[in-house]
Amino acid sequence: MSSTVSTDAPEAGPLDRPEQSTMASRVRRKLNTRVASVVSIIIAIVWTIPTFGLFVSSLRPENDIKTTGWWTFFKNPSLTLENYNEVVFGTSATSGQLASYFINSLVITVPAVLFSVSLAAMAAYALSWLNFRGRDWIFIGVFALQIVPIQMALIPMLKLLSGFTDLGGGFFAVWFAHTCFGLPLGVFLLHNFMSELPKDLFEAARVDGAGPAMTFRRIVLPLIAPALASLTIFQFLWIWNDLLVALVFTQGVDSRPLTVRLAELAGTRGNDWQRLTSGAFVSMVIPLIVFLSLQRYFVRGLLAGGVKG
Template structure:
């Protein structure tokens, strides 16, 4: 009597497939819906209304500004450029005379941004790609400097720079202060970005005979352009809108920026709303141009976590 052995494999149960899509993809799908788009548009409109009202008020005559709200402009539209002419080019003591302060803001902001961005990029490259003793401890120290309040460092820094406040036409001290206070954040952001760059790029550069300086110029700088643009925007807006450092390290109309003059107008000429509105909008022009011109790099810098080979 022969026995037959079944060679059939046992019936497999239902195969459970892993859930498709990560958390990021699910969030991205939810944010791409029509409802999310409508909510984003509403938030953008609400956020823009104060700026639009400021712009409309800056173009209205003095009597209209002081008697009615800016929203009544659409019922009786009357526009004038006298407010801008007076606040920018006026020569009387009550006028803004913002033209010279506008130049001072540019002279303060542009070099300070260049110093902080360039030094932060070089320091981040050294701390992320070069091997030397104590590198990690230096990075930890730079990271820890971010928690030091700005106000605590002002008096020691002012005492240290007391004899150098007249250098560079009175701008050296404020350049130095802005660079010092901007470096910790810049080094931290750029270090994290550079640390994600493929190691193969640097190995290939060393094989081709490129030194650290050439590798930094030819390889690293082009790859971190979005991160540099993001930090440049942050640093530019912070320096341009700064009031505290400008009050501490500058003196006199020859070196003080727009923010100081606008604070003086708000304090001494608080009833001249037509000057305040036009002066405030003048101070917003350059930051808006910088942000809009670097916006695509800014978005890429925020979304990119590195370079994938």
């Protein structure tokens, strides 16, 4: 009685193909299809059209923008920089006078972002890798703060900071408010990122004699650069575009940002469309520069920890 033994190798199962079984490879295959590419292009075009229309309108003469739509620009091209000159550097009461408000926005946004991101990074490191009593409960409390609406905290915060409105040239209150409101989300995001770091790195640093501060500075910060960039972009866009906190915690023209002035222009000079469009585009310049300069880190920060393999 003869028997035949198959010499063919068994077909590789799903577990024998780690590359195909990972979430990253499945997502990559779906996003690399022709349909996904076409859909992405369509979404990008649709998303860009309003911004392009706003930019074209901001460069058109006053009479053209009030009588025809921006899409008619291609039939009768006519450009002018008078709108920007008037809305930024104009000195009359009816002009935008955005130059000083633009500086105020920078003075508010940059320190508030630095304070919130740096404090969130240190707090996330402590809650991730330092052992102390009540650590988990503190993290739960920080996480729970995200569900508290900002509107509920405005009055208590304003009463708390009522005696400090003159510090920092009138900007201390809004710095403090933005930092407090941005910490819960920042700590939560960075904690999730730091907790995925290899434990062996911290053990090796401890063996080499590095303390918590040196470990944080020399090891953790370089590894979480993508997450820090992502959080920086989120915080910058949120603070730069904020209107509510700016209205509550800033006093007078000397400390109010662009968003407050644009709201005033829309309410009192709503018919001056050429000023509104140019003013709106002025407020978009800095966020666009920040996002485009940090976009590669932004993508890494969003994907890091989300997929493995």
